Amino acid sequence: NAGVTQTPKFRVLKTGQSMTLLCAQDMNHEYMYWYRQDPGMGLRLIHYSVGEGTTAKGEVPDGYNVSRLKKQNFLLGLESAAPSQTSVYFCASSYMGLAAGELFFGEGSRLTVL
Amino acid sequence: AQTVTQSQPEMSVQEAETVTLSCTYDTSESDYYLFWYKQPPSRQMILVIRQEAYKQQNATENRFSVNFQKAAKSFSLKISDSQLGDAAMYFCAYRSVLRDDKIIFGKGTRLHILP
Numbered sequence: 001n002a003g004v005t006q007t008p009k010f011r012v013l014k015t016g017q018s019m020t021l022l023c024a025q026d027m028n029h030e031y032m033y034w035y036r037q038d039p040g041m042g043l044r045l046i047h048y049s050v051g052e053g054t055t056a057k058g059e060v061p062d063g064y065n066v067s068r069l070k071k072q073n074f075l076l077g078l079e080s081a082a083p084s085q086t087s088v089y090f091c092a093s094s095y096m097g098l099a100a101g102e103l104f105f106g107e108g109s110r111l112t113v114l
Numbered sequence: 115a116q117t118v119t120q121s122q123p124e125m126s127v128q129e130a131e132t133v134t135l136s137c138t139y140d141t142s143e144s145d146y147y148l149f150w151y152k153q154p155p156s157r158q159m160i161l162v163i164r165q166e167a168y169k170q171q172n173a174t175e176n177r178f179s180v181n182f183q184k185a186a187k188s189f190s191l192k193i194s195d196s197q198l199g200d201a202a203m204y205f206c207a208y209r210s211v212l213r214d215d216k217i218i219f220g221k222g223t224r225l226h227i228l229p
């Protein structure tokens with residue numbers, strides 16, 4: 001019962017470096033999301049996907065790119081990391097339509113950009 | 115656009131007492147879901163309770179219950195017999211049935227349990 005798995009769990013980057021966060025879900029969910037969580041800001045949506053091959057911008061998309069080449073995977077990329085991207089990143093997924101219901105979350109990935 | 119407001123950034127409650135966390139939301143839709151999530155220090159987001167807007171009966175899960183007031187657009191969470199393990203950040207969330215791709219979260223309430 002893996003559910004939603006994020007890798008890596010922790011990462012330290014230097015300014016300007018690039019990296020990719022991987023989210024994998026084994027529940028056959030249509031929808032997948034990337035959020036960032038910062039103190040006092042709650043969860044802010046970065047990008048999301050409503051199906052394989054589709055992506056859309058959320059509330060704070062600048063500096064991030066995403067891809068959903070396979071239904072079960074949703075990748076979040078930072079092309080040139082900045083200290084402002086230091087945060088905890090959460091991936092989530094859910095069904096769609098009448099079965100939508102709640103989001104299922106990964107354990108989070110803590111990213112520090114020096 | 116829908117919004118979710120949690121007006122209490124932090125709250126404290128004595129162990130074994132009852133506490134209520136407030137959440138209000140703004141929407142023009144009639145069909146939606148409401149959720150409470152718990153985020154303990156482990157940072158894992160855990161679903162506590164969910165409510166479908168078409169159901170008049172308030173949802174209950176063991177010591178957790180909600181007071182859902184649809185007309186007032188209020189969705190408070192009551193925790194009875196508070197335990198040390200209830201200490202966490204609690205998030206209220208709204209999901210439209212019509213536009214089910216969007217989920218709106220409140221900014222959270224940090225709950226402290228006093229022994």
